[in-house]
Amino acid sequence: MNLAIQIVIGGLLQGAVFAVIALGFSLVFRVTGVLNLSQGAFCVVGALVMYTIEVSWGWPTPVAAVAASLATAAFGLALGALCFVPAVPRLPTSSMLILTAGLLTLLQGVLLIGWSSQPYALPPFSGEAPVVLWGVRVPTQGFWIAGITVAVVVAMWFVVQRTTLGTALRACAENRVAARLMGIDVPRMTLLSFGMAVLIAAISGIAVAPITSLEFDTGGFFTNFGFIAVAIGGLGSFLGSVAGGLFLGVAEQLAAGYVSSLFANALALALLLMVLLWRPNGLFGGGAVRRTDVRDEQRIYHAIVRVQGRGGLVFAAAAVALVLVLPLLFPSAGILSSLVITGILYISVLGLDVLMGYAGQVSLGQAGFMAIGGYTASILAVTYGVSPLWGTVAGIVLSVAAAWVLSFVTLRLRGHYLALATLAFGLLIDSLTVGMVDTTGGPSGLAGIPAFSVGSIVFASPIAMYYLVVGIIIVLVLALYGAMRSGFGRALIAVRTDQTAAVALGVNVVRYKLAAFLISAALGSLSGSLYAFYFHFLAPEMVATPRSFEMIAMLVAGGEGTLVGSALGVALLTLLPTVFQPFALYKTLAEGLLLVLCFMWLPEGIFGFATVQLARWLRRGAPPATAAEKAMP
Amino acid sequence: MSDAALAIKGLSKSFGGVRAITDVSLAVPEGSLTAVIGPNGAGKTTLFNLVTNLYAADSGAIDFQGRSIRGLSPGAIARLGLIRTFQSARIFPGMTARENALAGAHMHLGVATWKHMLWLNSARREERSLAAKADRLLELVGLAVFRDVAATDLPMGAQKMLEVVRALMAEPRLLLLDEPAAGLNDAETAELAALLRAVRDSGITLIVVEHNMSLVMGVADQVVVLDAGSIVAAGTPRAIQQDKRVIAAYVGSEA
Ligand SMILES: Nc1ncnc2c1ncn2[C@@H]1O[C@H](COP(=O)(O)OP(=O)(O)OP(=O)(O)O)[C@@H](O)[C@H]1O
Ligand SMILES: [Mg+2]
Numbered sequence: 053m054n055l056a057i058q059i060v061i062g063g064l065l066q067g068a069v070f071a072v073i074a075l076g077f078s079l080v081f082r083v084t085g086v087l088n089l090s091q092g093a094f095c096v097v098g099a100l101v102m103y104t105i106e107v108s109w110g111w112p113t114p115v116a117a118v119a120a121s122l123a124t125a126a127f128g129l130a131l132g133a134l135c136f137v138p139a140v141p142r143l144p145t146s147s148m149l150i151l152t153a154g155l156l157t158l159l160q161g162v163l164l165i166g167w168s169s170q171p172y173a174l175p176p177f178s179g180e181a182p183v184v185l186w187g188v189r190v191p192t193q194g195f196w197i198a199g200i201t202v203a204v205v206v207a208m209w210f211v212v213q214r215t216t217l218g219t220a221l222r223a224c225a226e227n228r229v230a231a232r233l234m235g236i237d238v239p240r241m242t243l244l245s246f247g248m249a250v251l252i253a254a255i256s257g258i259a260v261a262p263i264t265s266l267e268f269d270t271g272g273f274f275t276n277f278g279f280i281a282v283a284i285g286g287l288g289s290f291l292g293s294v295a296g297g298l299f300l301g302v303a304e305q306l307a308a309g310y311v312s313s314l315f316a317n318a319l320a321l322a323l324l325l326m327v328l329l330w331r332p333n334g335l336f337g338g339g340a341v342r343r344t345d346v347r348d349e350q351r352i353y354h355a356i357v358r359v360q361g362r363g364g365l366v367f368a369a370a371a372v373a374l375v376l377v378l379p380l381l382f383p384s385a386g387i388l389s390s391l392v393i394t395g396i397l398y399i400s401v402l403g404l405d406v407l408m409g410y411a412g413q414v415s416l417g418q419a420g421f422m423a424i425g426g427y428t429a430s431i432l433a434v435t436y437g438v439s440p441l442w443g444t445v446a447g448i449v450l451s452v453a454a455a456w457v458l459s460f461v462t463l464r465l466r467g468h469y470l471a472l473a474t475l476a477f478g479l480l481i482d483s484l485t486v487g488m489v490d491t492t493g494g495p496s497g498l499a500g501i502p503a504f505s506v507g508s509i510v511f512a513s514p515i516a517m518y519y520l521v522v523g524i525i526i527v528l529v530l531a532l533y534g535a536m537r538s539g540f541g542r543a544l545i546a547v548r549t550d551q552t553a554a555v556a557l558g559v560n561v562v563r564y565k566l567a568a569f570l571i572s573a574a575l576g577s578l579s580g581s582l583y584a585f586y587f588h589f590l591a592p593e594m595v596a597t598p599r600s601f602e603m604i605a606m607l608v609a610g611g612e613g614t615l616v617g618s619a620l621g622v623a624l625l626t627l628l629p630t631v632f633q634p635f636a637l638y639k640t641l642a643e644g645l646l647l648v649l650c651f652m653w654l655p656e657g658i659f660g661f662a663t664v665q666l667a668r669w670l671r672r673g674a675p676p677a678t679a680a681e682k683a684m685p
Numbered sequence: 686m687s688d689a690a691l692a693i694k695g696l697s698k699s700f701g702g703v704r705a706i707t708d709v710s711l712a713v714p715e716g717s718l719t720a721v722i723g724p725n726g727a728g729k730t731t732l733f734n735l736v737t738n739l740y741a742a743d744s745g746a747i748d749f750q751g752r753s754i755r756g757l758s759p760g761a762i763a764r765l766g767l768i769r770t771f772q773s774a775r776i777f778p779g780m781t782a783r784e785n786a787l788a789g790a791h792m793h794l795g796v797a798t799w800k801h802m803l804w805l806n807s808a809r810r811e812e813r814s815l816a817a818k819a820d821r822l823l824e825l826v827g828l829a830v831f832r833d834v835a836a837t838d839l840p841m842g843a844q845k846m847l848e849v850v851r852a853l854m855a856e857p858r859l860l861l862l863d864e865p866a867a868g869l870n871d872a873e874t875a876e877l878a879a880l881l882r883a884v885r886d887s888g889i890t891l892i893v894v895e896h897n898m899s900l901v902m903g904v905a906d907q908v909v910v911l912d913a914g915s916i917v918a919a920g921t922p923r924a925i926q927q928d929k930r931v932i933a934a935y936v937g938s939e940a
Contacts, residue, residue, distance in 0.1 A: 534808075
């Protein structure tokens with residue numbers, strides 16, 4: 053009995069953080085219709101700033117806490133004013149989601165540079181000795197957490213429901229256009245909601261830091277669980293967020309205490325998928341007050357990037373030639389290895405491009421398919437002696453099957469709900485790869501994976517692997533290019549840009565979304581298998597959720613909807629850390645920054661930008677194609 | 686009436702308290718061109734939305750070529766050959782004008798995607814013949830110069846024309862056009878009138894929502910006047926022109 057109470061108390065304390073993060077999600081979501089994935093990182097920023105002020109500089113705890121909260125809030129406001137507020141009216145919801153994922157990565161990058169990659173814990177506010185109540189030991193920090201959480205929730209409630217400021221915030225939540233007409237400064241309210249969410253995240257991060265160990269990337273964990281909490285409770289509902297957070301914390305701890313922590317994670321994610329499937333508005337209360345239709349209907353378009361005709365052929369021939377001689381130009385082993393990795397990741401990103409760039413379906417779970425492909429092929433090879441080729445095929449079959457099952461959830465969802473269902477899927481796979489120690493080797497990974505082989509041909513050396521991967525890529529790009537310039541590709545773009553018009557022309561939207569999803573799963577899986585066979589080793593973090601975000605950054609930076617463009621993004625983020633060693637530390641920051649910057653200023657990506665400029669430049673020499681513009685005023 | 690391409694009986698729809706369509710009955714003979722006119726907010730677009738089931742009707746019957754289509758999904762309705770355009774030209778961004786036209790042919794693609802993936806000759810041949818057809822239509826409506834231009838970079842009038850071309854590529858049996866002349870200048874409107882006649886003469890039944898009276902009077906076989914969700918008059922263009930209620934409705938609510 054005591055144990056149960058102990059666990060429930062632990063769960064409530066854990067849940068308190070989830071609740072506050074969920075509250076932040078709901079606040080920003082209500083005002084802007086955007087789910088701000090960077091939310092969780094601000095907990096860690098707050099806590100680590102607090103660590104520096106309190107422990108390194110020796111300031112007294114209360115002063116340090118206030119200073120750290122305010123500093124984090126100021127930092128958050130600056131970031132919000134620069135990257136979030138200007139983007140909200142410009143980008144569709146799905147892009148905003150990725151932008152905030154970029155902010156999350158960026159914050160983790162900043163933390164990595166500032167505080168390096170070690171775990172931190174703050175000293176408890178009032179000593180180490182726990183209080184014993186009726187035989188149950190409660191850490192004193194628990195009272196602080198409970199008190200601070202209650203204070204935060206009450207303060208939020210007061211501000212939103214009882215002040216004129218709150219009225220303005222709620223007006224934005226109801227209807228942005230009407231709010232603007234009423235003279236409310238919508239951008240300021242957006243910034244304010246963002247800042248308030250950052251402030252409460254920082255406060256709760258500081259509160260839990262003494263009983264939780266925090267690292268630069270713990271923010272991802274907070275974001276994930278805060279999000280699960282808010283999805284369970286109902287996006288946009290304040291009461292639901294708090295209830296969802298506490299519920300999730302207790303359920304997690306109970307499952308972990310009585311079964312296993314693997315089960316706890318899987319339970320949380322399965323719960324989330326079920327909620328998304330059956331009650332997308334959450335278990336508690338009505339949930340979303342916002343109508344999502346308005347922003348979803350906003351047209352999504354990026355510049356048309358086509359390299360056609362003779363120019364296209366020349367370009368393709370040059371690209372293939374370059375790729376074939378690349379290893380000869382750079383004989384260094386390090387660079388060759390990076391080139392192989394670039395190729396392998398590019399296969400997965402190609403799949404993502406079909407799904408995101410063409411069909412417009414955001415997926416935050418692409419690495420999950422890499423994991424399925426990687427682990428299936430490796431386990432079959434290591435444990436059962438299945439040949440790598442058949443193992444790879446088995447992985448693809450399994451991934452496609454998993455994608456098909458997942459599609460029962462995702463095909464009903466749009467915008468952020470879709471993205472979040474794929475995120476949940478990715479996290480579920482993460483927890484399985486870590487937790488199923490007997491099969492996957494758990495966190496320490498799976499070693500002794502053989503080299504890839506087809507029959508008696510073994511691709512043991514990096515150079516052999518390089519040409520194998522290049523061969524696969526050429527075949528894939530040709531096949532996908534063929535598909536994309538046919539009715540298939542047009543149907544995908546139609547689905548992305550205007551579903552209503554697509555349906556009115558007889559396009560079976562569900563079928564095309566599903567096809568794109570299955571293609572992305574298959575390519576992710578293939579890439580994962582090759583990855584494992586190349587390294588002869590596979591560990592969970594090689595194919596975990598941060599990888600999904602990284603691949604999105606690569607795709608967006610290179611250029612969505614172009615098939616080949618993303619190769620530039622992959623190469624950039626894979627080769628730079630190799631060529632320029634100190635860059636490794638800045639890689640996370642660079643990924644986040646690249647994602648944010650591209651979304652704000654270079655929506656066509658590097659490749660898209662280059663081709664558009666090139667086309668413009670070529671046209672300047674040629675007889676004016678602008679005659680067309682003159683012909684019709 | 687068995688020779689009606691589209692027969693609507695007792696159709697009604699209200700949004701909250703607003704009765705957008707009230708007890709509308711209408712028969713559109715096969716191979717005819719019916720114009721639907723009426724002041725702003727009369728319910729013309731809503732009528733199209735009900736026929737294509739973008740909105741579910743509250744009551745009434747909708748028969749297309751003798752079979753009930755009420756309750757069929759918008760996609761299924763399109764696959765029967767009932768194609769529409771939208772008042773606010775919903776061409777696909779991210780595609781060129783020609784690709785937009787080709788997208789219209791979606792239901793008539795015969796070659797499987799895997800053949801395109803293998804770059805088989807049969808696949809290329811189909812693409813080429815579709816492209817040739819699209820080019821002919823673009824040429825016909827004077828959009829040939831825009832062929833490889835991003836559709837969203839086209840002027841508004843051209844976008845509306847492109848949407849008509851895209852709908853024609855779908856080889857409809859019944860074509861619903863929502864204000865195709867909006868944004869066109871006089872010369873372009875005359876071209877549109879010629880195009881509409883040609884389309885009708887090729888055997889495609891048309892229903893056209895239009896504000897431009899001279900266009901309507903010049904091409905329509907039958908004119909239906911909608912006001913505040915109800916049909917106030919129907920008949921030949923000439924009869925409608927002399928109808929006092931119509932003049933009242935127009936002068937009264939549009940000035
Ligand atoms: N989705 C909707 N929700 C609520 N009301 C609607 C909706 N669609 C149409 N209405 C209402 O139904 C009525 C008819 O609108 P409709 O768009 O059909 O008019 P219309 O004849 O096409 O006008 P216009 O000439 O301006 O295009 C209007 O009062 C309009 O406000
Ligand atoms: Mg209308």
